[in-house]
Structures are given as structure tokens and as C-alpha cells.
Amino acid sequence: MAEAHVNRRLAAILCADVAGYARLMGDDEERTLAALKAHRRELIDPLLTQHQGRIVKTTGDGILIEFASVIDAVRCAVVIQQGMQDRNASVAQSQRILFRIGINLGDIIIEDGDIFGDGVNVAARLQALTQPGEIYVSGSVREQIGEKLRVGFVDMGEHNVKNIARPIHVYRIEKRGEAAAVVTAKVEQQLALPDRPSIAVLPFRNMSGDPDQEYFCDGMVEDIITGLSRIKSLFVIARNSSFTYKGRAIDVKQAGRELGVRYILEGSIRKAGSRVRITSQLVEAETGGHLWAERYDRPLDDILAVQDEIALSVVGAIEPSLRQAEIERVKRKRPDSLDAYDLVLRALPHVFIAMPKEAAEAIPLLQKALALEPDYAGAHGLLAWCHEILFVRGGFSDENRAGAVRHGHAAIAHGRDDATALALGAFVIAMVEHDRVTAFEAFEQALALSPSCSFALFSGCVALAWGGEADRAIEWAKCALRISPFDRLNHLACHGLAVGHFLRGRYEEAADAGRRSVQSNPGFSVSHCLLAAPLAKLGRMEEAKAVAKRVLELQPSFSAGGFCAALALPTLLAKPMTEAWCAAGLPP
Secondary structure (H helix, E strand, C coil): CCCCCCCEEEEEEEEEEECCHHHHHHHCHHHHHHHHHHHHHHHHHHHHHHCCEEEEEECCCEEEEEECCHHHHHHHHHHHHHHHHHHCCCCCHHHCCCEEEEEEEEEEEEECCEEECHHHHHHHHHHHHCCCCCEEEEHHHHHHHCCCCCCCEEEEEEECCCCCCCCEEEEEECCHHHHHHHHHHHHHHHCCCCCCCEEEECCCEECCCCHHHHHHHHHHHHHHHHHHHCCCCCEECCHHHHHHHCCCCCCHHHHHHHHCCCEEEEEEEEEECCEEEEEEEEEECCCCEEEEEEEEEEEHHHHHHHHHHHHHHHHHHHCCCCCHHHHHCCCCCCCCCHHHHHHHHHHHHHHHHCCHHHHHHHHHHHHHHHHHCCCCHHHHHHHHHHHHHHHHHHCCCHHHHHHHHHHHHHHHHHCCCCHHHHHHHHHHHHHHHCCHHHHHHHHHHHHHHCCCCHHHHHHHHHHHHHCCCHHHHHHHHHHHHHHCCCCCCHHHHHHHHHHHHHHCCCHHHHHHHHHHHHHHCCCCHHHHHHHHHHHHHCCCHHHHHHHHHHHHHHCCCCCHHHHHHHHCCCHHHHHHHHHHHHHHCCCC
16 A cells, blocks of 8 residues: 655744743733734734745744745844844833744655644754743754854754754854854955945935835835946945845944945935935945935936936045046936836846746736837846746747747847846847857856946856856856845856756755755745755755655646756756756656
């Protein structure tokens, strides 16, 4: 008789309970229960939604939560403990609710919505070891976090715990003050200042009181970053890394150290009726001294000129001797209609997921943008990428292939002064049309135009990797991670690293890069493919099969042959990759 199928997956498990719960309930049941409900409603539940955590079950004083990403789990736990510290500030010591949190990364069994197994048991034992207000994590969590989060870790050694055969290596996540000191020291060692002026543009504050205008505020900053990136003499931190500071109180000195830049640009935008007020200031990160500040009051129909004016002024403040021709390159051709611009901004979050369902939602927005502005290179590039996503991961439709190629060439043709549009077109032409000569001419043009164009490096390393150019792919991936260390598209750099190391037979390094790609974008099926293959080569078949199962959950139509044919992979890569995927249980 066949054994019943057991549903397993790899997950980050967070266990939390209230320290001294019995005493608090004994002192005042009603007050304790009311406080717990308020903390759940006002702090914990919104943070779980934000960090994509799933509550598996609750007990009187405890909660068990599952995350697809260990980074999300740790980030959520840190913010919860910081939030509780703030909420307890005005509460008597004897009445404070303090959580103990344990986090583990491990294999779990799923049954009727509940989860079981050692992955859960270790998290529970960590929580039992934890001191009130603290977070303890296992060695597997510490290993996977690496330097990705601005937190510190204290090695608590190995602990023998009940019903777990092996000792658990335990780390304590440090509190805010301690963590800042530890992480700052590490970042200072790793991120030396570049040999040219370097700048990060932090998110501008939306002072309009209208949450719906956040996209406009963010788009404004993105265009300033894009304009500055086109100045060859500047080293510019990419938008997605700068935006990790969104919504936070910012210490410019710390931000400068963490991002490895000499200058910080910050500001605010207030939109009222048909006018907009923009304030901005340039700060020397090391000293905190203000180098330049300005305020702009403009009608909305002049907003693009304001963007150019801000970028020009910043460049002039940083490097007065820059040639006027270089300053002129800050000016970027933009669509005549802000409506088209708004549509592209609204489409971006869907495109960056890089999966068919989200790409299908972005396509109508981008088509409307092109109906308003047919020569809009950025919209052509994003539409090309959407069709590539649908072609490679959505069924190999001839219609999507033709759309990808058509809009990819349009992005290159109309994007001669737009590095990102050139890179989008190049990526799609390489991946779908397989015209590597045209693609890499466009990639090189994009990087000549904007050496800090992180998307050119992110997408270029992927195209190089699948083309079999392992060493160059690894080089581009590392450069991308340096320019944009906190980018939401880091999974693409890890993608390039994983394929490059796999080609070179470095399967441990390939598995590590694949795992980081999964953590960066857990909903991207290719990231899981890139973890399954090296795990199979290493003989870790149980792990490989669990990861392969997740590939098919995300992309039921996946087959090794279809993927290799769609990307026209060279034999030196297609053969070993297909063998590894099939060994892991993926369809041939």
C-alpha cells in the first residue's frame, strides 16, 4: 500500500510568548487581555501583513507564525520588539507586556493549515530560552541573514534542549543601540568610499497628507536618481537601496556609512491643488554639515523642469568643475504627459515581481502609457519585460514572444539617452530573441551612459550567466550588489551568481546564491530552480526535492526542456542543469 503523501516545505518559523503571563493575569486579567488585544490590533497584525507572515495558531499567551522569507521573519521580529519598547515606555514596570521571540529556519510538515516538525520544535525551544524583550535565532537563521540586515548578533553558543537530539547554536539579535554600533563597524570595513564623488538620494517625505500621492513622491525621487546616475563622474546608490530608509527617522551619518557614500540628498514634497513645493538639501554624511539647500514652488505642469533643476544644482554643489556637457546629460527626455508617467509608476511594482500573474496586471497600464506617449522608451522596456515573463514562465506563447521582441527593440530605439530602457530592451532581446550581439551592444551603451545603472548590471549578469559566460556574469553580479546593496532586485544578482558558480562546478557557492535569491524574491519560481539544481549535485536530495516541489507550486507548467529551449541555453549549461533538475523531481 502506497504511503500517504506528506506536504513539506522550507520556512522561517517565529514563536513568541508573553514573559510572566500567569503573573500578569493574576494581577489583573481584564487589563492584561485588553492590552494584548491592543498590541495585536495596532502593532503585530499590521506588521505581519507588511512582512507577509501567516499566523498558524495562537495560544493564550503565545503565537506561532510562518514566513516564506527568513529576512522578513527577522525584520518583522525586530520591528515588533522595537514597537513594544516604545509602547511600554509609559507603562509601569510591573504591568509591561514583554515578548520572548525565537526564530528558526527549517523543514516543516503542513497539515490542515497547521505546521509540525523539527523546524517548529527548534523555534519553540529558542523562544523558551529567550529573555523578555529579546529575540533568539538558530544558526541556520544567522547563516542565511549574513550581512543583509542592519542588525547585530551575539553568539550564545550551543544549547541542549528538550526533545531535540542535537545541540542548537543560538544567537541573540542585538538591541537598537548595540546593533547600530556593530553593524556600522562591519559596514565601514566593507564599504570604503569610492574614488569619485558618491551620493545617495533618500526618499523624500510626502507632506501632502494624501497617501495616494506616495507614488508621485517616490517617482520624483526616482527621476532625480536616474538623472544623477547619468553623470559619469558620480557614484550613485540605486533607488531600491535608498528606499530601504523610507518611513524611518534617518541619521544621515549612519546612512552614509551604511551605503558607503560621501553625500546624502534628502527633502520633502508638498502637493496642493495645481502647485507643488519641493524642498531639498545636500548633506556631507561624515560631518552632517549642510552643503546646499533649496526650495522650489512650481505649477504641476512644470514639474519635469523642477526635477532637472534639482539634479543640476546637486551636481554643481558636489563637483563645480564638471564640464557643462556632463551637467546637460542630467536632463532626461520625459513623456509630455504626466498621465503616461503616472501609469508607468503604477505598473512598476507589478513588473518587479517577475511572475506571470503580476506581469499581466502591469500590461494594461503600460499599454495606456504608450497610447498617450508612443515613444516612451521606459514603457516599451517594461512592456517587453512583461511579455518576456509571460513567455518564459507563462506558456511559451508566440504572441508574448513577438511582443517581447517588438517592445524590446522599441526600448533600444527610443532609449538612446535612457540607460534603464536600454538595459530592459537588451535583457529581453538576449533572453527571448537570443541576439546577443545586439543585446550586449545595448548593455554596454547603457553602462557608458550611466555607470551606476544597477538594472543594467542586474539584468546583464543574468543574460551573461544563461549565455554560459560564468566569470563575466559573476563579475557583473558583484558589481551590481556593490552599487545597490539593499536592492529589491538583488535576486537577479544572486541569480547570476548561482548560474555562474554552477557552471564552474562550485555547487556550495551556487546553492548559497540560490538560497539568497529565494529569500530576496520567494515568489519567483526561477530562484527556486537555481537552488534545487546545486542541491541535487551535492547529493542533498531531500532538500532538492522540497525546493523543486515549490517550483511547481509557483509555476505548474515548468519543464526543464521547455525552459532550456525558451532561453536557447548552450549545451554546456543545459545538459548539467537539466540532469540536476530531473534528479530533483522536476519534469524533463
